Amino acid sequence: MRTVAVNVLAFGGGFVIMSLELLGGRVLAPYFGGSIYVWGSIITVFMLALSAGYLLGGYLSLRRPNLRKLGLILIAAGVLVCPLVLIAEPAMSWIFDQVEDPRYGSLLASLVLFMPPTIILGMISPYAVRLLVKATEESGRVAGTLYFVSTFGSALGTLGTSFYFVLWFELNTIVAMLAGALALLACLAFAAGRTE
């Protein structure tokens, strides 16, 4: 049960990361256009945020790791996704007025809107590895399996968002659904961690 739960959380984290990244282009386009630098800004910020998240998640896993703490990480990520619905418009409008060059405007907007939730989402994988590793000799297999599950989630997040979600739902609805999914995943973490 525990192993399955941790894998589901890693899958969900991967799914949300790529779904968010893909929506990033849509969020920024009304203010910063569809130029290649907009995607450059988004990808840069996601890579930076994930690298910071991996580092933080790894360090956090040193202190009595458990599923409830992972649940709290997921709740934090869900909360930090919400500003995309609530303040994206005024934030981008302000940045647009302050920064003349759309390259730096899109980079700053990506930093403000996507950096916080993505750092937290990046913490999930290393933390999940620590929760499942029992012995040094199996650490590679556990990490490999979790990377597989999480990256598979990312692939489905990309596909689902670009092929279907944008056709069925409005942008804000998708973001709210992602926040809701993170809350549900947190519930799963709490439920699975009850016995710890």
Next chain:
Amino acid sequence: MKPALALALGLACAFPHAEVIHEEPSLYGKILVTREDGFLCMQFAVRSERRRQSCIDERAPKKMALQYTRMMMASLLLTPEPESVLITGLGGGTLPKALAELLPEARIDVVEIAPAVVSVADRFFDFRAAGNTTVFVRDARVFTRRALRDGKRYELILLDTFDGDYIPEHLMTLEYLRETRRLLTPNGVLAANTFATSRLYDHESETYYRAFGPFLNFTIRESANRIVLASIMPLPDNATLRRAARSWRQRLAPYGVPITSYPRRFDRTQDWNRDRRPLTDQYSPANVLQRMD
């Protein structure tokens, strides 16, 4: 306007036998300059297909070689002597070149996202930003927002922005069209080049309707393109349009624009499914809808 036109468009866009005389790398897909039967064309290479963005007839370079560029000139029937013009999408520069000649007093601003298109237009299509014509290399949406903020206004706006596929999604939304509408002077006119087929046609048309109210749908049987002609003022009646066409006839003749034949092809009926939701910044799966029946 649906599957048959889509097929026609596909055939019209394919130029498999044209000689490629230049390839220009671009941030937004390779640009090809091709020559076939005396026509020099600029195309965007997309997958295995090439799409004509712009062509000139080398034997008669003044003549507008492509149907849709001629059709875009119908906008002059709604605003006979505009003093300020904005064109989004440069291509080979056919439209700005012609308008600069026809309206020597007008300020003409052109927005083009790809620097490579500007250099190819200069090198092969004899387009140079000079005199009253200025080219801005940036995304049209960014330009529009900045222009609004800077208080710029235009009497005529021509939307002709395409990537290799169709109009970029953020340039098809209701918010963008409303921003464009705000960029027009109180007597301003908009002409948009479109060729949506399938389900996108309904969504696209409804979006224009919500932004501008009733508009003229200008199609020609031999062309897959549909030009949307919209105006801030109430649309002129047919008699006024015919009169305007007669007054433009001589001036447009050197460009091969059969302007007097255009007004009777303007359709005022709402020939789309009005239940379709407009495209918005929140909902704009245009490129997915384009492939759906």
